[in-house]
Amino acid sequence: MQKSIIDRYNITFHGQGEQVILFAHGFGCDQNMWRYVAPAFEQDYKLVMFDYIGHGRTSPEHYNRDRYASLQGYAQDILDICHALELDNVILVGHSVSSMIGALACIQEPDRFARLIMVGPSACYINDGAYVGGFERQDIESLLEMMDGNFLGWANALGPTIMGNGDRPELSQELTESFCKTDLDVAQQFARVTFYGDNRSDLPKLRTPSLVIQSLEDVIAPVEVGEYVAKNIPNSSFRMISATGHCPHLSAPTETVEAIREYLSRTN
Amino acid sequence: MPDPTALLPGGVLVLDAESRIITINPYACTLLGYDEADLLGEKIDRLLTTASRIYFQTHLYPLITLQKAADELYLTLQTRERIWIPVLLNVSTHDQDGEIRTYYAFIPVYQRRKFEQELINAKKSAEDALLRNDELRRLQQQLQSQQADLDRQIGLLRHRNDELEQFSKIISHDLQEPLRKINLFADLLTREEPAAFTTMGRRALDGVARSSARLRALITDLQLYFSHDVRSSDKVGVVDTEALVHTVAEEYSAADTLFQVTKLPAVLGDREELIRLFRHLLDNAVKFRHPDRPLTVQISGTVLSVNSFQHLPDKYRYNDYVRIVVADDGIGFDNRYREDIFRIMEKLDARSPGIGLGLALSKKIVEKHNGQISANSEPGQGTQITVLLPVA
Numbered sequence: 132m133q134k135s136i137i138d139r140y141n142i143t144f145h146g147q148g149e150q151v152i153l154f155a156h157g158f159g160c161d162q163n164m165w166r167y168v169a170p171a172f173e174q175d176y177k178l179v180m181f182d183y184i185g186h187g188r189t190s191p192e193h194y195n196r197d198r199y200a201s202l203q204g205y206a207q208d209i210l211d212i213c214h215a216l217e218l219d220n221v222i223l224v225g226h227s228v229s230s231m232i233g234a235l236a237c238i239q240e241p242d243r244f245a246r247l248i249m250v251g252p253s254a255c256y257i258n259d260g261a262y263v264g265g266f267e268r269q270d271i272e273s274l275l276e277m278m279d280g281n282f283l284g285w286a287n288a289l290g291p292t293i294m295g296n297g298d299r300p301e302l303s304q305e306l307t308e309s310f311c312k313t314d315l316d317v318a319q320q321f322a323r324v325t326f327y328g329d330n331r332s333d334l335p336k337l338r339t340p341s342l343v344i345q346s347l348e349d350v351i352a353p354v355e356v357g358e359y360v361a362k363n364i365p366n367s368s369f370r371m372i373s374a375t376g377h378c379p380h381l382s383a384p385t386e387t388v389e390a391i392r393e394y395l396s397r398t399n
Numbered sequence: 400m401p402d403p404t405a406l407l408p409g410g411v412l413v414l415d416a417e418s419r420i421i422t423i424n425p426y427a428c429t430l431l432g433y434d435e436a437d438l439l440g441e442k443i444d445r446l447l448t449t450a451s452r453i454y455f456q457t458h459l460y461p462l463i464t465l466q467k468a469a470d471e472l473y474l475t476l477q478t479r480e481r482i483w484i485p486v487l488l489n490v491s492t493h494d495q496d497g498e499i500r501t502y503y504a505f506i507p508v509y510q511r512r513k514f515e516q517e518l519i520n521a522k523k524s525a526e527d528a529l530l531r532n533d534e535l536r537r538l539q540q541q542l543q544s545q546q547a548d549l550d551r552q553i554g555l556l557r558h559r560n561d562e563l564e565q566f567s568k569i570i571s572h573d574l575q576e577p578l579r580k581i582n583l584f585a586d587l588l589t590r591e592e593p594a595a596f597t598t599m600g601r602r603a604l605d606g607v608a609r610s611s612a613r614l615r616a617l618i619t620d621l622q623l624y625f626s627h628d629v630r631s632s633d634k635v636g637v638v639d640t641e642a643l644v645h646t647v648a649e650e651y652s653a654a655d656t657l658f659q660v661t662k663l664p665a666v667l668g669d670r671e672e673l674i675r676l677f678r679h680l681l682d683n684a685v686k687f688r689h690p691d692r693p694l695t696v697q698i699s700g701t702v703l704s705v706n707s708f709q710h711l712p713d714k715y716r717y718n719d720y721v722r723i724v725v726a727d728d729g730i731g732f733d734n735r736y737r738e739d740i741f742r743i744m745e746k747l748d749a750r751s752p753g754i755g756l757g758l759a760l761s762k763k764i765v766e767k768h769n770g771q772i773s774a775n776s777e778p779g780q781g782t783q784i785t786v787l788l789p790v791a
Contacts, residue, residue, distance in 0.1 A: 164465075238701070267449075271453075273450035281472060350444055377457065378460055
């Protein structure tokens, strides 16, 4: 059971502490996203990282379109991992869409999670009446088209034949082991589920104490969107950091680490 | 020699660590309709369509940061006049005296993009057709095997039902009859002169009376359990669970017993059955209260999405259910038994009243509603029973 779940989600373990921090990556990348932030917690925590099915080093053969037709299927991934590894009192750190996935997991099993830390969350990306999510449906359709273009011209074309390394497979191997590898079908359904999703009604149900880490300038989850999330979750803190962009854990790891650490020590 | 990027027939862009433009060549400025001065210090987002901004933040930025270089990326730029320009770009990142610089070289690919788009569309429709075909074939096979399965299950269930019906008859009639006779004879004996018995004989007679009373209670409970109809009820409607729980709680009200009912969402179900369900649950909470303190039972509810397939593996359909948690601060039990307690005749404490039918019946009622029931407990702390019922 444990072994199969570890292979299935390419779970990796780091750190010497007792309490578990479970890191969940967002749309577009894999667990490598956490490599600048995670080492800071190795001393005091047990770190668990994974890739969603179809991302990183997981095999797309485990992908199930019905399961991943909503964020619930992804929340089930987190719960399945916690069950198989018997993780309790977990600090869950989710980036981007994994903030909402994490919230759904915490709502399902409130007793399993001690804290939820959301990096750049949004409860709804599409504008809806007075609510400003930042995007229109046609923006998302263009995004899906762009993903098509990149996978034709990039992932496929970088395969062994075009690179002319057919006789030196180790070179192609190196290329396919690049970061942030995702399966196109998986990524496109993930994009739809993420950007067309609306989790605003789930926010008040969250009981786990939570922190929203908000970048100063983030085109994907602007400040108002992060504030909306924090305001509508009971028992939630809001922390603005001066990082720019949607990936503060990559662009400003020190500040991100500091925000997480400060929250954990303050609420301990 | 003058700066070659000034005359280079391709776009050159250099960004700092915060994705602000620090160099842009004349080709790029002309293409995008800006003066160099308009763009210096601006964020790259200014030159991107909305979709490209998402793609940049979610895919390109992480990739470039972690991998330091990427080739043949496709992105759509946006001119000052909001005209879209598809471009192909190569990127590399360098650390120059502690400053991170990202170099972009790009060319517009109007024509190629059109061809590519057509290729993608053709590939997609071919794949779709193939997939649909494959999918249909797979589903057909699945359906056939499931139909065979279903047929076998129906046969099995019919057989089981017949057995149960017979069993039920045996309980209600065949077992009752000798029991009635035992009672009758025992009753006759008790009317004898007390002197007619030895002390031993008197004790044995009391034992017979006690045991037969217990047997009668057992048979009544068994009958109740097995005659409980598992077929779905035709009296299903919207049930105001909050009002219902309040009513049931009143039946158990006592000076040192507190029921805290918070807002409960309405469910779809059979009212009578649900009353019975909550009666069993509250009855248990009251029965297993802690002897040293007043009893508090908290009943709360939320709506959440749950996979409605409970038996077939790898099948998913998430539907909304109401989760109702009945939490008491009673004596609790060892969590090892959290599944056993729903089995009929399973009693953790032999001294407790009843035969341990309540939770088995509760499970039956909940499953009849296509719901789920589970328990969580800690000795000395209390028990939490969680019920999932379809939302109204």
